Amino acid sequence: MPDKDSFIKSEGTCFPGKTYVENLLRPVFNDQRDFLFKQMFNIHRAHVVMLTEQSILNKKEAGQILEAVEKVAQIDYRTLQYDPQFEDLFFMMEHKISTEIGPELAGNIHIARSRNDMGVAMYRLVLRDHILTLIQSSLQLADALLKQIQEHAETIITAYTHTQPAQPITLGHYLTAIFDVLMRDVKRLWNAYDIVNRSPLGAAALSTTGFPINRKRVCELLGFHELVENSYDSIAGADYLLESATSVLTMMINFGRWIQDFLQLATREFDLIRVADPYVQISSIMPQKRNPVSIEHSRSLASSSAGEALSAIQMIHNTPFGDIVDTEDDLQPHLYRSFEKANRVVNLMHAVIRTMEVDKETALTRANTGCITITELADVLTREKQVPFRLAHQIASTIAKECTLNSIEVNQLPLKRVNERIRKHVNVTLTQQEWDVAVCPIEFVKRRNVQGGPNPDEVRRMAKERGKEWINSKEQLEKETERLNGAENQLNEIIHRLITHNK
Secondary structure, eight states, rough: OOOOOHHHHHHHHSSHHHHHHHIEEEEEHHHHHHHHHHHHHHHHHHHHHHHHHHHSHHHHHHHHHHHHHHHHHHOOGGGOOOOOSSSHHHHHHHHHHHHHHHHHHGGGTTTTTHHHHHHHHHHHHHHHHHHHHHHHHHHHHHHHHHHHHHHHOEEEEEEEEEEEEEEOOOOOHHHHHHHHHHHHHHHHHHHHHHHHHOOEEEEEOEEEOOOOOOHHHHHTTTTSSSOOOHHHHHHHHHHHHHHHHHHHHHHHHHHHHHHHHHHHHTTTTTEEEEEEGGGGOSSSTTTTTTTTTTHHHHHHHHHHHHHHHHHHHHHTOOSSSSOOOOGGTHHHHHHHHHHHHHHHHHHHHHHHHHHEEOHHHHHHHHHSSSSHHHHHHHHHHHHOOOOOOOHHHHHHHHHHHHHHHHHHOGGGSHHHHHHHHTTTTSOOOOHHHHHHHHTHHHHHHHHSSSTTTSSSHHHHHHHHHHHHHHHHHHHHHHHHHHHHHHHHHHHHHHHHHHHTTOO
């Protein structure tokens, strides 16, 4: 091990030391390069345009600056490597612009602006794109779910409580529940988007500036829908990060629960769903295997996405309410990776659900096992024979226990024996038709026609209503995408005019 003097010699005698470079500056530079490059230049463009419109810069200066900005922005950012003469990517790009037009003119880009408000703006712009991408993928999955709901409105399956067979429902009914949770996840993403898509620019370090800037104009040019008005809040507020993290965290926890179900339903023992060939992997040694790796990876990625979001949340906890590195470059990649992984999960499960096949006969056969229709027997005794419900429940329980003890299914019990068990408690008998209907999973489902129930017509009604919800959300996404594209086009047109004016 080196002694102190040798270590200091290897590290260097001034900032930044070798350890600081290798463990902080270089990794941070790489993250900035990979995630923030585009948005950095968009902010340069909008800020210069605003300074020009406010007569803080003249058109000639603006044209020269913007021409240099456009030239440097064309660099393939993937080729950029950390250089110790620059603290980070921001200063490296400033140097490259200075090389084009000189340091004085290049320095004017930063009139009435700070690394503080610029940094937060970049983070918000990147998160905005991640949120919209995840919303788009989620709506694609929602569309696949709607089609399967309609396809399987009458496909009888066994529903479980406490991991045990409970009652028959339909696959369409089950998938509608997943759809509803998914659309609530989408609403949470929209709520996060509303908090994220606000401009901090013009706050400068934290107290604004003495220059007569127009904060709303920069907000408009970058597609933000409003300002973070209070300049201290613009720099100190981290709830936009928490809102983003909790929305994706909640979504991935929700996904993990039903993905677990899908893995079980795809097992040989359950054999309810068949994952399409492009999304299964054959074992390297066992040729009979159809491993549903697409679902497995989805479960794993969902957990990883949730972990990244939790890391971001934890990094904010107990930090000072102000400008602090905890909410900046070290934190941001956790959120970006959380959204990126979440998007992969959604895309994978979309492919699985869009293409899956369902064994309806196996599902119906299984719904005739485990006495899962016995609730209807109790209901029939109460509803049609006026037996008090608790007594009816006791009778049904007795019959279910007899089936279990004798290892037979409830629909295999002879009517004579059923009526004998009933008459031990009450002077009531069932006809063969009444008994057959009471133990039939198809009839069980049909009779559950209360709003929100598994009755096929009710499932179709819900699917129709959900279809309208899906259309509204899709239109909302298209409208917002169009608005952002309009802002970008407007900015590009102004830049083109200013550069052309300079020639």
